[in-house]
Amino acid sequence: MTVPTSDPNVTVRADQLRKLYNVTEKDPGFLGSLRAFVRPRTRTVEAVKGVSFALSGGEMVGFLGPNGAGKTTTLKMLAGLLHPSSGAASVQGLRPHKRETAFLKQITLVMGQKQQLIWDLPAQDSFLVNQAIYEISDADYRATMREFDEVLDLSGILSKQVRKLSLGERMKCELAAALLHRPKVLFLDEPTIGLDVNMQERIREFVREYNARFGATVMLTSHYMADVTALCKRILVIDGGELVFDGDLSALTSGPGARKTVKLQLARPETAARLSAFGELVRLDGLDAELAVPRSEVSARAAALLTHLDVADLTVVDPPIEQVIGQLFRSGGKVSPDRPAEPVEVPA
Numbered sequence: 001m002t003v004p005t006s007d008p009n010v011t012v013r014a015d016q017l018r019k020l021y022n023v024t025e026k027d028p029g030f031l032g033s034l035r036a037f038v039r040p041r042t043r044t045v046e047a048v049k050g051v052s053f054a055l056s057g058g059e060m061v062g063f064l065g066p067n068g069a070g071k072t073t074t075l076k077m078l079a080g081l082l083h084p085s086s087g088a089a090s091v092q093g094l095r096p097h098k099r100e101t102a103f104l105k106q107i108t109l110v111m112g113q114k115q116q117l118i119w120d121l122p123a124q125d126s127f128l129v130n131q132a133i134y135e136i137s138d139a140d141y142r143a144t145m146r147e148f149d150e151v152l153d154l155s156g157i158l159s160k161q162v163r164k165l166s167l168g169e170r171m172k173c174e175l176a177a178a179l180l181h182r183p184k185v186l187f188l189d190e191p192t193i194g195l196d197v198n199m200q201e202r203i204r205e206f207v208r209e210y211n212a213r214f215g216a217t218v219m220l221t222s223h224y225m226a227d228v229t230a231l232c233k234r235i236l237v238i239d240g241g242e243l244v245f246d247g248d249l250s251a252l253t254s255g256p257g258a259r260k261t262v263k264l265q266l267a268r269p270e271t272a273a274r275l276s277a278f279g280e281l282v283r284l285d286g287l288d289a290e291l292a293v294p295r296s297e298v299s300a301r302a303a304a305l306l307t308h309l310d311v312a313d314l315t316v317v318d319p320p321i322e323q324v325i326g327q328l329f330r331s332g333g334k335v336s337p338d339r340p341a342e343p344v345e346v347p348a
């Protein structure tokens, strides 16, 4: 896919972005080290294989993919930390890898697994360092801190040494420090990782308010689907370095190819083989079973289940979004079209 180049509303653009890493390989042990020293062995990993997309100003987009799919590498290229092997990125009309001051003042990259606050000092000191780096006036600094404090409740933790903060407290400070200069584009890489559900919600609320207040563009990776469903209408899915889906989250749960979960309580035990005739068996636990069924075939399959099996209770629900995304990964991003209902053949 080639990204349109003339849309003035596009703030983030990836055009055939590709990244190769050269990895040095070494066998374990002393002999392995010796061999690697005498005859170094390298391998090329294609972490990102020519991805293209465009984000509009103010859009919040979820960037999903299994481990090692290329999410962080893509975000690092967009934030200018990595130089693409080929292709091009542009953010607010600027080339990220040039790391110009005008670019750095408009973006931020927050990595939940890495910290930018100075470990041995109170968080407040890191804030003052950022104030100086980004040339923020005292008046703006105070106003921003007041606003952030309202949502994140920072008072009482800013004067504590960073090393003594809890994970949640530290993450609130990390976010506030990273947004002190009020960037227009936020790259958030797992900002809620390891946090309890209350703190995840607090961070989401903060991102939502920031986006509404400043019209910021947000690209978010998270392994917690609740973050994505709460904040993003659109998702990009990357798998094996390739972009396999770019569209509305709702299209996955209600569009062609979407599936429903049929929850069954059986009156007597059934075999997996018999249940599988009615749909994809997702769970079988004693008398409780769950089947994934194409949306367009739900009525026919439910009727067949009630006819052929001894069912005590049957309910139809939307599958958890994790399951939908998992299915998307397994199908290489292909959303299969609706098919006409097929007759069910039940093994004896």
Ligand SMILES: Nc1ncnc2c1ncn2[C@@H]1O[C@H](COP(=O)(O)OP(=O)(O)OP(=O)(O)O)[C@@H](O)[C@H]1O
Pocket: 021, 022, 023, 045, 046, 047, 065, 066, 067, 068, 069, 070, 071, 072, 073, 074
């Ligand atoms: N500095 C590096 N040198 C060599 N290979 C790397 C490097 N960084 C990442 N990779 C490889 O590139 C691929 C993509 O990694 P990346 O960190 O971008 O994935 P990810 O989608 O962010 O994964 P995760 O969800 O596990 O954080 C992986 O195969 C990884 O091993």
